[in-house]
Amino acid sequence: MSSIAQKSGFGATVWDFMTTVDHKKIAILYLAAGGFFFLLGGIEAMIIRIQLFVPDSGFVSAGLFNEMLTMHGVTMIFLAAMPILIGFMNLVMPLQIGARDVAFPFLNSLGFWLFFFGGLLLNLSWFLGGAPDAGWTSYASLSLNSQTHGIDFYALGLQISGFGTLMGGINFLVTIINMRAPGMTYMRMPMFTWTTFVASALILFAFPPLTVGLFLLTFDRMFGANFFNVAAGGNTIIWEHFFWIFGHPEVYILILPAFGLFSEIFSTFSRKRLFGYSSMVFATVLIGFLGFMVWAHHMFTVGLGNIANAIFAVASFAIGVPTGIKIFNWLFTMWGGNIKFTTPMLYAAAFIPSFVMGGVTGIMVATAPADYQFHDTYFVVAHFHYVIVGGVVLAILAATHFYWPKAFGTMLNETLGKITFVLFVVGFHLTFFIQHFLGLMGMPRRIATYLPGQGLDTGNLISSIGAILMALGVIVLLINIVMTSVKNVKVGNDPWGDGRTLEWALPSPPPFYNFKQLPFVRGIDTYWIEKMEGREGITPAEPLGDIHMPNGSILPVFISFGFFVAAFGCIYRTEQPWGLAVLIIGLVIAFGSMLLRSLKDDHGFHIPKSELMSDKDKGVRA
Amino acid sequence: MKEGFKLTMKQWLQKGRLLSVFAILALVLSGCGKPYLSALQPAGEVAKQQYDLIMFSLGIMTLVIVVVCVIFVLVIVRFRRTKENEHKIPKQVEGSHTLEIVWTIIPIVLLLILAVPTVAVTFSQGDVSAMDEKDEDGNPTALIVNVRAHLYWWEFEYPGLGIVTSQDLVIPTEERVYFNLTSADIKHSFWIPPLGGKLDTNPDNINKFFLSVDQDKASKAGQIFYGKCAELCGPSHAYMDFKVKALPKNEFDQWVSDMKNAKAPTPSTEVARKGEEIFNNSCLQCHAIDPSNEAPAATRVAPNLANFAEREKIAGILDHNEEELKRWIRESDTIKPGNKMPVFSKDQISDDDLNALAAYLMELKVQKK
Numbered sequence: 001m002s003s004i005a006q007k008s009g010f011g012a013t014v015w016d017f018m019t020t021v022d023h024k025k026i027a028i029l030y031l032a033a034g035g036f037f038f039l040l041g042g043i044e045a046m047i048i049r050i051q052l053f054v055p056d057s058g059f060v061s062a063g064l065f066n067e068m069l070t071m072h073g074v075t076m077i078f079l080a081a082m083p084i085l086i087g088f089m090n091l092v093m094p095l096q097i098g099a100r101d102v103a104f105p106f107l108n109s110l111g112f113w114l115f116f117f118g119g120l121l122l123n124l125s126w127f128l129g130g131a132p133d134a135g136w137t138s139y140a141s142l143s144l145n146s147q148t149h150g151i152d153f154y155a156l157g158l159q160i161s162g163f164g165t166l167m168g169g170i171n172f173l174v175t176i177i178n179m180r181a182p183g184m185t186y187m188r189m190p191m192f193t194w195t196t197f198v199a200s201a202l203i204l205f206a207f208p209p210l211t212v213g214l215f216l217l218t219f220d221r222m223f224g225a226n227f228f229n230v231a232a233g234g235n236t237i238i239w240e241h242f243f244w245i246f247g248h249p250e251v252y253i254l255i256l257p258a259f260g261l262f263s264e265i266f267s268t269f270s271r272k273r274l275f276g277y278s279s280m281v282f283a284t285v286l287i288g289f290l291g292f293m294v295w296a297h298h299m300f301t302v303g304l305g306n307i308a309n310a311i312f313a314v315a316s317f318a319i320g321v322p323t324g325i326k327i328f329n330w331l332f333t334m335w336g337g338n339i340k341f342t343t344p345m346l347y348a349a350a351f352i353p354s355f356v357m358g359g360v361t362g363i364m365v366a367t368a369p370a371d372y373q374f375h376d377t378y379f380v381v382a383h384f385h386y387v388i389v390g391g392v393v394l395a396i397l398a399a400t401h402f403y404w405p406k407a408f409g410t411m412l413n414e415t416l417g418k419i420t421f422v423l424f425v426v427g428f429h430l431t432f433f434i435q436h437f438l439g440l441m442g443m444p445r446r447i448a449t450y451l452p453g454q455g456l457d458t459g460n461l462i463s464s465i466g467a468i469l470m471a472l473g474v475i476v477l478l479i480n481i482v483m484t485s486v487k488n489v490k491v492g493n494d495p496w497g498d499g500r501t502l503e504w505a506l507p508s509p510p511p512f513y514n515f516k517q518l519p520f521v522r523g524i525d526t527y528w529i530e531k532m533e534g535r536e537g538i539t540p541a542e543p544l545g546d547i548h549m550p551n552g553s554i555l556p557v558f559i560s561f562g563f564f565v566a567a568f569g570c571i572y573r574t575e576q577p578w579g580l581a582v583l584i585i586g587l588v589i590a591f592g593s594m595l596l597r598s599l600k601d602d603h604g605f606h607i608p609k610s611e612l613m614s615d616k617d618k619g620v621r622a
Numbered sequence: 623m624k625e626g627f628k629l630t631m632k633q634w635l636q637k638g639r640l641l642s643v644f645a646i647l648a649l650v651l652s653g654c655g656k657p658y659l660s661a662l663q664p665a666g667e668v669a670k671q672q673y674d675l676i677m678f679s680l681g682i683m684t685l686v687i688v689v690v691c692v693i694f695v696l697v698i699v700r701f702r703r704t705k706e707n708e709h710k711i712p713k714q715v716e717g718s719h720t721l722e723i724v725w726t727i728i729p730i731v732l733l734l735i736l737a738v739p740t741v742a743v744t745f746s747q748g749d750v751s752a753m754d755e756k757d758e759d760g761n762p763t764a765l766i767v768n769v770r771a772h773l774y775w776w777e778f779e780y781p782g783l784g785i786v787t788s789q790d791l792v793i794p795t796e797e798r799v800y801f802n803l804t805s806a807d808i809k810h811s812f813w814i815p816p817l818g819g820k821l822d823t824n825p826d827n828i829n830k831f832f833l834s835v836d837q838d839k840a841s842k843a844g845q846i847f848y849g850k851c852a853e854l855c856g857p858s859h860a861y862m863d864f865k866v867k868a869l870p871k872n873e874f875d876q877w878v879s880d881m882k883n884a885k886a887p888t889p890s891t892e893v894a895r896k897g898e899e900i901f902n903n904s905c906l907q908c909h910a911i912d913p914s915n916e917a918p919a920a921t922r923v924a925p926n927l928a929n930f931a932e933r934e935k936i937a938g939i940l941d942h943n944e945e946e947l948k949r950w951i952r953e954s955d956t957i958k959p960g961n962k963m964p965v966f967s968k969d970q971i972s973d974d975d976l977n978a979l980a981a982y983l984m985e986l987k988v989q990k991k
Binding site for chain 2: 063066135278313314336339375450454
């Protein structure tokens with residue numbers, strides 16, 4: 001294994017990444033693919049803002065605009081934010097709990113490739129007659145009425161990538177339940193591991209409704225079923241329920257890991273343990289639980305009736321309480337601390353007021369009768385961007401700087417990092433703050449243009465200028481990444497100097513087996529405890545011995561590729577003579593690869609003790 | 623219910639705590655937008671209640687933001703790492719039960735306070751029992767309008783009055799107007815920001831609610847309010863506008879009687895007479911010019927044009943003049959992409975015929991003035 005990894009050359013590297021089952025390399029794949037889709041989604045956002053720069057603009061046609069806004073939402077949620085967070089979970093969580101890999105390394109790789117081919121499928125729709133154009137929510141009456149194949153790409157692309165996400169969620173759950181190092185009790189787990197745990201549970205329960213909804217939509221569009229066809233006794237509101245029973249927990253699938261990342265950053269750079277750790281855990285679990293009880297607040301104007309609206313309004317208020325607990329715990333983590341404003345810490349600091357803004361407007365939109373005004377306007381656009389950009393994207397940017405050394409062994413440039421921070425955060429507030437007012441002044445969301453003289457011109461102009469600043473910030477980040485990679489200055493295990501959890505006890509990047517000896521965990525912030533007692537490494541929990549590791553495999557790529565091929569057959573089945581054949585070929589590739597995996601026993605391999613002992617240069621003490 | 627809402631508001635206001643924040647916010651925000659489009663300039667009972675609720679929740683939320691920001695600024699200023707304390711290890715505090723209880727209880731109390739008017743207004747604004755009240759003759763006592771949304775236009779039927787119109791909704795001021803909302807094709811959403819929040823027009827069912835307009839606010843907005851489709855419904859979602867004419871009761875009654883008594887229009891000029899012929903040959907299959915609602919709803923596939931010449935806009939968005947009208951007939955597919963009206967090329971309607979058609983349409987009035 002290690003000898004294969006040492007083969008140099010581009011081809012060998014590509015092959016290594018295609019076959020890897022190492023959680024750290026899969027993390028890099030997730031970050032790279034997610035980062036790529038983030039740029040695509042960003043370009044789509046820029047096209048939206050350029051179109052709305054001035055009234056009555058003809059930069060893009062109304063139909064293309066709808067494709068842009070749909071793909072912006074779908075890409076950012078499913079192909080950027082979630083995969084990048086899953087990337088960080090993959091990178092950090094096994095290290096934090098003192099594990100050598102996730103519970104199912106093969107599934108981990110399969111999860112990535114399914115996501116990747118699903119995302120690829122979705123984006124190929126741009127070149128094959130048109131992207132989906134019914135919004136990321138794809139409400140049934142509109143999506144069934146859509147003329148191009150865009151919606152079919154949406155349904156199948158999300159289905160394939162959704163399976164990948166579901167596998168990731170199950171994998172993380174099993175990993176956290178079973179593979180914690182000796183002494184790592186649940187209540188000693190780092191906060192990011194906790195949020196990974198809860199978010200994974202949310203994935204487990206939230207994705208099946210989406211899967212079902214997408215299947216019904218697929219059947220309606222491709223096989224003439226009538227689940228959502230009102231004329232044939234179907235019902236379109238059922239889709240809305242399916243979508244939001246998934247869609248609301250999805251928000252927490254995104255924001256909880258972001259909370260976890262910020263918890264690590266606050267405590268690291270304040271040099272203090274997380275204030276109110278137990279109540280933070282409690283609040284995380286409670287948010288995850290309540291997240292399933294509030295989906296109908298996205299549907300206040302559907303006409304569900306007074307009782308439903310009242311109940312869901314009050315239930316949604318309830319989520320404000322655990323979220324508030326978290327905000328104050330973070331503030332008091334910093335209180336009395338010794339705060340160093342590194343780039344990640346700057347993001348964490350900016351996150352507090354930004355996210356509180358998004359949180360309080362969340363309570364406002366949960367106020368049902370007020371939401372009759374807010375709903376489907378730019379107020380809501382402002383609200384959820386404050387939550388998702390002000391929460392999730394800031395967390396992703398913070399974690400990119402924070403964990404870059406752990407993934408790549410180099411540090412991103414702090415000056416450029418701070419320039420990105422300023423551009424992005426200023427741009428973000430400039431873009432979205434004004435949108436609250438635009439919404440209340442009568443601007444519905446998802447409109448391709450607005451007419452002059454309705455009082456909406458200035459606000460949109462300001463908003464578009466802000467978007468340009470955000471784009472500049474991202475460009476500076478890209479420059480930073482390229483410069484850092486070219487310079488390639490390696491750093492040690494704890495480059496920030498204030499690391500507290502197990503991952504900072506390992507070299508950057510860690511060896512592929514992570515821990516030579518499994519660590520013995522003696523409390524919250526294990527590495528901090530050891531540091532304070534003057535030790536350099538972590539007390540081991542076992543004598544040095546052979547390590548059992550899984551073999552790499554190319555099969556996940558084939559399985560995912562098979563489904564990708566089958567999707568084309570499914571979409572073109574009725575129009576093209578080759579459709580059915582392609583569908584069958586795709587399924588044969590996918591299920592054939594699965595069969596191969598089942599029939600061929602793979603027991604992995606052992607790293608002999610002798611090799612570990614000679615690995616002194618890696619400096620793995622634990 | 624309404625009293626309950628006002629009472630809590632009053633209690634809060636009397637405490638004086640929110641008063642200043644509230645007043646400043648209201649002052650700043652009420653200047654925002656145009657009176658015919660902005661939810662921040664409510665023009666009726668429903669919109670006013672929602673506006674008050676928005677301001678009330680915004681007041682509480684501003685309080686929260688201020689508290690968080692004060693602590694936040696204090697923390698990041700006071701506890702920065704400096705050269706002197708660079709190596710200091712702070713005390714590792716586990717938490718504080720007292721503090722944690724405080725910041726759990728206070729939000730709960732704040733949210734309970736907000737929950738009272740929320741629930742009260744949800745029920746009071748959702749109360750459409752008046753739609754079932756009948757007078758001695760069995761006619762509904764309230765004014766009811768059936769709204770049917772289409773790709774991308776609006777039909778307004780007054781079932782109690784036996785008339786139907788499109789694009790321009792005409793309603794009386796100073797009374798509750800009740801709506802039955804549905805869609806003829808896909809989901810849309812019916813929204814007139816200054817009059818109140820939106821309600822979806824689903825293809826599945828009929829949604830009911832009411833709105834009302836104050837006369838003085840209507841006068842301020844020039845009697846006209848802008849309505850919008852608020853649910854993404856395809857390429858022309860942004861163009862699915864309609865107008866609301868809010869008239870004093872007597873003018874509204876006059877309009878109704880004019881609509882009821884409208885006779886088949888008699889073109890006044892030779893050109894218009896030619897236009898009528900073209901209309902009957904090319905347009906009448908879809909567009910009715912008789913304002914009665916006798917034809918079943920399913921057959922009303924295009925906007926009723928009975929009072930076309932008295933409308934505010936053409937197709938909901940274009941200026942109301944002959945040039946724009948002719949442009950619309952020639953290029954409706956580029957002006958409102960995805961709409962169901964066929965495009966009429968020069969082969970189908972020559973330029974001369976188009977002039978005649980436009981002249982005819984511009985004479986379609988029910989009110990003689």
